[in-house]
Amino acid sequence: MKNQTHFKQVITRLVLKLSPCFASEPRKGVEEYLKKLLMRYVPEFDGIVIGYTNVQFLQKNAEILFDSPYFSVKVGVIFNLFTPQKNLEIVGKVNKVSADHIGLLLYGVVNASIPSDKIRKKNFKWDENSFAWKETFGERRKICNGCVMKFTIVDVLKANDMLTVIGSLLEKPDETGIIKEGEDEPETMAMDIDEVKTETAAPAKNNKIVWDDNDDEEEQEEEEEEDESNKNDSDASTEDSDEDEE
Known part of the structure; x- marks a missing residue:
């Protein structure tokens, strides 16, 4: 039987809303958000966040809803938590x-x-x-x-x-x-972290967000094809008009 411990490790997924100032550096925005959780009690995890690792984006594109200036990203992260247990x-x-x-x-x-x-x-x-x-x-x-x-x-x-x-x-x-007994500089006690993971799937291996411009390119290609088609129709109409005059 594994020894009980007051530490655990949790894999989870988060949806974060980032400021437009992080549009070119989304990872920086994610890191700033996660740093604010350090040494704080998070009710959803029922523990204090003492560290995190393996931060990865779970999507290629960010999402912007309606007229909000903020964009949403989905990230996977592993949290190390301090969760003191009663009666231990x-x-x-x-x-x-x-x-x-x-x-x-x-x-x-x-x-x-x-x-x-x-x-x-x-x-x-x-x-x-x-x-x-x-x-x-x-x-x-x-x-x-x-x-x-x-x-x-x-x-x-x-x-x-x-x-x-x-x-x-x-x-x-x-x-x-x-x-x-008391000392002026007591040794630092090590943390024995128990790797207890949630049922959440492991994070994907994407390390950055790529702003996808394919939609814009497709729209531009459609516009060019439409212009070419209109031009061809116009040329055909001109030829018919010349033949009538003859």
């Missing part, structure tokens, strides 16, 4: 400590908080002198800024394109707590 453990770096709660940052993406009533009081006690939560036995390590901890997610709050994770040290006491 997660690792975070402590960035704030008080008697009321422990604040953490998860993979540099999402804020998390462990309220004081979710801290094991028999294992940790608030020390006003050192302004930290200290272990009550053993090595008596301190929960302070830069400390790395594992805890259980008990709730995920979603509001204003952001996520806030509520954690607890009460569940699974043998598996949660201090992993590494």
Whole structure:
């Protein structure tokens, strides 16, 4: 059985409306749109976009509807998402400590908080002198800024394109707590992304939009053929008129 993770990868299709200023550089317009999604919670994906890749156009021509100055393009993109799951453990770096709660940052993406009533009081006690939560036995390590901890997610709050994770040290006491004591420059934690894909078909391999002028060429060819036909009819009429005069 595959390990559960808080990261996933999704393949999807998007229809984007781009400004006329990107008519000659549609890929630039698509990139600007996608960059605005980074580090934001997207309800449709139920996760925070931490990256994207494999951006490809799914059509040859752009579409303009009615009198709108914007043109629509269909693109395929693979999103890497951070999707914290309730009742699972997660690792975070402590960035704030008080008697009321422990604040953490998860993979540099999402804020998390462990309220004081979710801290094991028999294992940790608030020390006003050192302004930290200290272990009550053993090595008596301190929960302070830069400390790395594992805890259980008990709730995920979603509001204003952001996520806030509520954690607890009460569940699974043998598996949660201090992993590494605080340091001035703690190591960056790697993201283990689970490649979970949607049922959406994989993107096509078109890498750019080609503005198709075939329709204009066909209209021009039809006009030239019509002019040639009219000219021939006119020449034939002139010949008939000359024969009558004779």
